[in-house]
Amino acid sequence: MAPVLRVLVVDDSAVVRQGVLMLLERVPGMAVEVASDPLIARQKMKSHRPDVILLDLEMPRMDGLTFLRELMREEEPVPVVVCSGLAGPGSELAVRALQEGAVEIIAKPMLGVGDFLRESRARLLESLRNAARARARLARRTPPVKAELEPPERPTDPLLTVTTDKVVAVGASTGGTEALRQLLEPMPPDCPGLVIVQHMPEQFTSAFAKRLNQLCRIEVKEAEQGDAVRQGRALIAPGNRHLRVRRTGGHYQVEVLDGGRVSGHKPSVDVLFQSVARAAGENAVGVLLTGMGDDGADGLLVMKQAGAATIAQDEASCVVFGMPRAAIERGAVDEVLPLGAICEAVRRRARQRARAS
Incomplete structure (x- = not known):
């Protein structure tokens, strides 16, 4: 019998939590829990440590990026898939999350979350499973370090x-x-x-x-x-x-x-x-x-x-x-x-x- 994949969904949107829960609960071999913010997620992780976390970035009390950084400081971090909004600031925040240690990004639309989740079921499942398989490698990743050298001036005229x-x-x-x-x-x-x-x-x-x-x-x-x-x-x-x-x-x-x-x-x-x-x-x-x-x-x-x-x-x-x-x-x-x-x-x-x- 295949092992159960434990997924923790951390999102302040009740619509997203319910939609993902309904979607994933139908998948054999998946066990899903939800939390409305990282503080509740922390408590749930004490009793049931997940194999992968689906994480929103913009939440009250503690933002997702701060929670992600805390997770990545653990000796064996839980892999994280980020579910991020599509707006400019949202996309930039999602890229920051990747550099902080998130494994994948799933784009979250502003409207029609239910339809999106149904249409993107295969992509979501693939991302969660890929992230869970990556857990043994996460602790070896080095944090991003900005280059100490100042970037030289680049030519502005491509013809030169x-x-x-x-x-x-x-x-x-x-x-x-x-x-x-x-x-x-x-x-x-x-x-x-x-x-x-x-x-x-x-x-x-x-x-x-x-x-x-x-x-x-x-x-x-x-x-x-x-x-x-x-x-x-x-x-x-x-x-x-x-x-x-x-x-x-x-x-x-x-x-x-x-x-x-x-x-x-x-x-x-x-x-x-x-x-x-x-x-x-x-x-x-x-x-x-x-x-x-x-x-x-x-x-x-x-x-x-x-x-x-x-x-x-x-x-x-x-x-x-x-x-x-x-x-x-x-x-x-x-x-x-x-x-x-x-x-x-x-x-x-x-x-x-x-x-x-």
């Missing part, structure tokens, strides 16, 4: 910026927001251009990119149609849009596309990696970071077959080892490295390809 002919393609899912910070923060302004897919709802990718842009020495932005892939820039796929790279002469640009899910996701890492294999071939480096499932594994193999260098994050530093494991099992990976070593490996691989060229 040297466009690199090297491309670094990165894919990540569960736990990837923190992994991406650790990968991008030490990148120098002359690093190769990066294109990134992070599985995240569309309402939050812009705030995520802006937050990284504040922390990093390179430019980080949500990708827009026709953006150039160039040195010192990282482009992040918008939520609910696929990202592809195409070559125009000696330069690279991105395409932001609609379409169906690929490998269960939109944006899909496989879509990005396959386009980079076609556009850049041996002039590319592919990196697959922490995440549930196997999105990116097939695409990384295509990149390797096209001559690209390929890197996967190791199990010990992953929140979830699903995506890297799938790529390793397919024979798609040249190097398996701890997260802290990947930045330098990317730069080394790009330099090797530059000398070969």
